[in-house]
Amino acid sequence: MSKNFIATYVFSATCLCLIVLFFVKLPINPYPDFDNAMRYTRAEVCQSDLQTCQSTSDYTEINLPHFTTPTREPGLRSVTYRLYFDRLNTSSDLQGVFLPKYSDFPNLVLNGERVSPFGNVYDRKNGQLPRLWSRPFYTNFSPNFVKPKDNILEIELSAHNYGRLSLYPVYIGDSFRLRIAHQFRQVLRMGFQRLFFAMTITVGAIFLGLWFIRRHEKEYLWLSLANLSAVVFCLHYLFPDLPVPDHLRTVVWAIAVQAYIYAFYHYSLCIIGMTIKPLTRLFSVFCLLTSFALLLVPTEYLADALALYFGLTGLWALLVPALFLKYRPQAKLVNGLHFVVFIIVLACGAVDYLYYFWAPKRIPFQLAHFAPLLMFVAASALIALRLVVSVNAMERLQLSMQKTIEEKAGEISQYEKQKAVNAERQRLMLDLHDGVGGQLVNTIAYMNQTAKVDHVVKTSLEDALRDIALIIDSLEGNDSLDMLLGALRNRLEPLMQPGNIDLIWQVHDTPFLGEEAASENLNVIRLVQEAVTNAVKHANPKTITIRSDERAIHIIDDGQGFDIDKVAKKSGTNSGIGLRGIRRRTEELGATCDIKTGPDGTHIHLFWPEDKAL
Amino acid sequence: MVVSKPKLSVQSLQSVLIVEDRAYTAQSLQKEINKNAALHVVGTASDVATGLAMLQKYKPRFVLTDLGLPDGSGVEIVRAVKATDWPCDCMVISIFGDENRVLEAIRAGAKGFILKGDNLHDIGEHILEIARGGSPMSPKIARILLKLVGPDRNTHRSEASRQLTTRELDVLQLLAKGFKRKEIAQHLEISIGTVGTHINHIYEKLGVRSNVEAIALAVSENIISNGS
Numbered sequence: 001m002s003k004n005f006i007a008t009y010v011f012s013a014t015c016l017c018l019i020v021l022f023f024v025k026l027p028i029n030p031y032p033d034f035d036n037a038m039r040y041t042r043a044e045v046c047q048s049d050l051q052t053c054q055s056t057s058d059y060t061e062i063n064l065p066h067f068t069t070p071t072r073e074p075g076l077r078s079v080t081y082r083l084y085f086d087r088l089n090t091s092s093d094l095q096g097v098f099l100p101k102y103s104d105f106p107n108l109v110l111n112g113e114r115v116s117p118f119g120n121v122y123d124r125k126n127g128q129l130p131r132l133w134s135r136p137f138y139t140n141f142s143p144n145f146v147k148p149k150d151n152i153l154e155i156e157l158s159a160h161n162y163g164r165l166s167l168y169p170v171y172i173g174d175s176f177r178l179r180i181a182h183q184f185r186q187v188l189r190m191g192f193q194r195l196f197f198a199m200t201i202t203v204g205a206i207f208l209g210l211w212f213i214r215r216h217e218k219e220y221l222w223l224s225l226a227n228l229s230a231v232v233f234c235l236h237y238l239f240p241d242l243p244v245p246d247h248l249r250t251v252v253w254a255i256a257v258q259a260y261i262y263a264f265y266h267y268s269l270c271i272i273g274m275t276i277k278p279l280t281r282l283f284s285v286f287c288l289l290t291s292f293a294l295l296l297v298p299t300e301y302l303a304d305a306l307a308l309y310f311g312l313t314g315l316w317a318l319l320v321p322a323l324f325l326k327y328r329p330q331a332k333l334v335n336g337l338h339f340v341v342f343i344i345v346l347a348c349g350a351v352d353y354l355y356y357f358w359a360p361k362r363i364p365f366q367l368a369h370f371a372p373l374l375m376f377v378a379a380s381a382l383i384a385l386r387l388v389v390s391v392n393a394m395e396r397l398q399l400s401m402q403k404t405i406e407e408k409a410g411e412i413s414q415y416e417k418q419k420a421v422n423a424e425r426q427r428l429m430l431d432l433h434d435g436v437g438g439q440l441v442n443t444i445a446y447m448n449q450t451a452k453v454d455h456v457v458k459t460s461l462e463d464a465l466r467d468i469a470l471i472i473d474s475l476e477g478n479d480s481l482d483m484l485l486g487a488l489r490n491r492l493e494p495l496m497q498p499g500n501i502d503l504i505w506q507v508h509d510t511p512f513l514g515e516e517a518a519s520e521n522l523n524v525i526r527l528v529q530e531a532v533t534n535a536v537k538h539a540n541p542k543t544i545t546i547r548s549d550e551r552a553i554h555i556i557d558d559g560q561g562f563d564i565d566k567v568a569k570k571s572g573t574n575s576g577i578g579l580r581g582i583r584r585r586t587e588e589l590g591a592t593c594d595i596k597t598g599p600d601g602t603h604i605h606l607f608w609p610e611d612k613a614l
Numbered sequence: 615m616v617v618s619k620p621k622l623s624v625q626s627l628q629s630v631l632i633v634e635d636r637a638y639t640a641q642s643l644q645k646e647i648n649k650n651a652a653l654h655v656v657g658t659a660s661d662v663a664t665g666l667a668m669l670q671k672y673k674p675r676f677v678l679t680d681l682g683l684p685d686g687s688g689v690e691i692v693r694a695v696k697a698t699d700w701p702c703d704c705m706v707i708s709i710f711g712d713e714n715r716v717l718e719a720i721r722a723g724a725k726g727f728i729l730k731g732d733n734l735h736d737i738g739e740h741i742l743e744i745a746r747g748g749s750p751m752s753p754k755i756a757r758i759l760l761k762l763v764g765p766d767r768n769t770h771r772s773e774a775s776r777q778l779t780t781r782e783l784d785v786l787q788l789l790a791k792g793f794k795r796k797e798i799a800q801h802l803e804i805s806i807g808t809v810g811t812h813i814n815h816i817y818e819k820l821g822v823r824s825n826v827e828a829i830a831l832a833v834s835e836n837i838i839s840n841g842s
Contacts, residue, residue: 426714430682430715434681434682437709438635438636438639438680438682438709439636441636441639441709442636442637442638443638445636445639445641445642445730446638448642449641449642449645465709469709469710472710482790482791482792483753483757483790485791486753486754486756486757486789486790486791486792486793487752487753487754487757487792488792489753489792490710490753490754491710494729497735505792505793505794505797507791
């Protein structure tokens with residue numbers, strides 16, 4: 001075990017001590033004064049039953065709460081307290097007595113008359129007294145029995161088990177007020193105990209069900225086992241007269257408490273997602289050995305054995321919060337919650353431990369019966385948290401799925417649209433090919449066969465054919481400039497044949513005009529086509545060179561050149577339109593076109609400025 | 615009309631069937647083909663039905679077919695030619711040699727395409743050259759094929775691209791950029807014949823080996839990706 005873990009353990013222990021101290025020193029008086037009632041903290045005690053304690057000399061004065069010295073062996077034991085009181089002047093005639101806390105079986109006698117309702121229904125001799133230590137007692141006095149002054153109330157407490165008898169402050173006074181106090185106390189002790197018991201059973205069943213559904217999540221199994229243990233050790237709250245031998249009952253109760261802690265140890269391992277095998281093995285062996293030893297311990301040593309048993313088990317139990325503190329720090333909320341709950345639960349247990357085995361007078365409250373409630377809260381919080389987490393995850397998943405579906409639906413509709421557009425394009429292209437294209441080819445073929453050929457008409461038809469090719473290009477969509485130029489070359493070749501012109505192709509790099517630059521690219525192609533057509537028609541060149549790099553395209557011919565000014569002014573002729581077309585396209589492209597022409601030929605230099613991102 | 619028995623020798627007269635619906639175009643083709651000493655046109659059909667009938671009747675060595683015919687597609691002729699039991703090569707007549715369906719026809723079994731555009735000089739020689747194995751590949755067809763094999767998510771394409779060697783891909787790229795065989799040979803420092811072999815291999819690998827329908831579909835998908 002690492003030093004780090006030991007430090008965490010020590011820290012947990014410190015927290016536990018602080019909380020225990022807080023509970024013990026809590027500035028709340030559990031036995032406050034009531035209106036219309038007297039609180040008696042002084043009494044006389046006789047360490048025997050009522051019949052034996054008849055003489056005043058048997059009694060000694062004590063303060064309440066009072067505890068007898070614990071006995072080591074079971075057997076019927078009794079203690080009798082004697083209280084003197086005067087009748088209180090209250091609005092109601094009816095007066096009563098309220099014992100908020102005592103141990104164990106009470107028998108009350110007022111001025112020599114029995115007032116406790118139990119009567120002699122229990123066989124005291126044979127140890128069949130019910131254990132009423134956890135419930136308050138109340139009874140009212142018949143107005144005839146209460147004298148104005150010097151009433152004597154004798155409280156005989158008996159038990160058939162080992163341990164101590166005890167009496168806490170006694171209230172005598174207005175029956176209405178005391179009955180309410182009694183009921184409140186009953187809710188606080190028995191009510192809660194029963195509620196928690198029911199919760200424990202219910203939650204245990206729920207966890208067992210959860211485990212059946214999700215077998216891989218062992219934490220549910222351990223939680224249900226913990227609840228089962230809790231059911232066992234909470235049974236004595238509900239059934240004060242279980243006919244089980246006292247020794248065995250106590251041992252089973254103690255083992256159930258240990259099993260509860262053992263189950264939570266495993267639960268914590270499940271939650272932090274670790275298996276600390278050596279530690280677990282050690283804990284298991286410890287539990288088995290100590291429980292077995294407890295079964296064998298003679299009754300007279302049972303109390304000491306229990307003190308040791310619970311003390312050592314408590315030290316192991318401190319592992320649980322320490323584990324939560326040490327491991328899986330990323331799940332801060334879950335671990336923090338577990339740490340706090342376990343420390344508080346352990347503190348409740350520790351308070352009760354101190355009450356039983358150390359100094360009952362110093363412990364104002366017993367809190368152990370709150371432990372199942374806290375566990376219930378923690379487990380519910382865990383499940384709620386998990387639910388929230390999984391619901392969130394599901395919602396996120398649903399959202400992302402919805403988004404994906406929307407995206408895909410969008411893509412599909414886009415695809416369908418595109419498909420329709422493409423189908424239409426294909427149809428148009430085929431129509432151009434087979435219809436207009438075929439017609440033009442046929443006409444040209446016809447003209448080739450006739451003797452008289454109008455060259456203007458023929459050239460126009462050939463131009464038209466090339467235009468159709470360009471239109472088809474534009475219909476086919478985006479392409480890189482080099483590919484489009486490649487296609488153009490194929491179509492320009494026939495134009496070169498009649499004049500035996502060499503088309504020199506030096507296209508390696510081409511300007512990149514952007515991903516979505518279909519119209520720009522087409523503009524460049526049209527420009528090149530116009531430049532080449534112009535050269536073929538008017539310059540009578542031997543060679544035409546197309547050259548390109550990343551920033552420029554050159555169309556160079558070695559023809560006779562032309563007068564730029566004159567051509568530019570000539571409107572209505574092909575050449576004028578050609579030059580104007582080149583200028584216009586250059587502007588649209590955001591490029592610069594430098595045209596140099598002379599008797600040695602023409603050089604059209606189309607280039608993009610440096611700062612334009614290409 | 616005398617039908618010479620098909621012989622593979624270039625010297626002997628080899629028969630040609632033309633399937634073309636435009637009369638003057640067909641006449642021009644016939645005239646130019648007949649100028650070649652090795653070839654003679656045995657018939658011209660103006661639709662698919664007549665073309666198929668003439669194919670069986672004349673059993674020509676070569677068939678030239680237009681694709682857009684009044685009663686159907688020239689691809690039907692291509693398939694019929696491929697199924698003949700005598701040596702017969704089919705070529706497609708195209709205006710620009712760059713349509714998708716030209717490629718489709720080549721995949722269906724056409725040996726190549728003949729341009730019917732504005733210049734029909736040496737058309738006979740073209741036919742014989744194609745018969746010898748020098749399939750032409752226009753830049754646009756190269757481009758379409760390149761997209762077919764290009765590095766893409768589509769499995770059809772990546773499968774297709776695995777079929778081509780790096781050299782064949784280089785050739786295909788240069789073809790798409792408009793370079794001629796001679797220029798490609800110079801650029802890659804190989805012989806023109808080797809370039810021709812590469813082109814034939816590309817056609818074979820992308821045409822014959824794959825399912826025609828699947829590729830036709832992939833081609834149409836390409837067109838879609840072009841536009842998007």
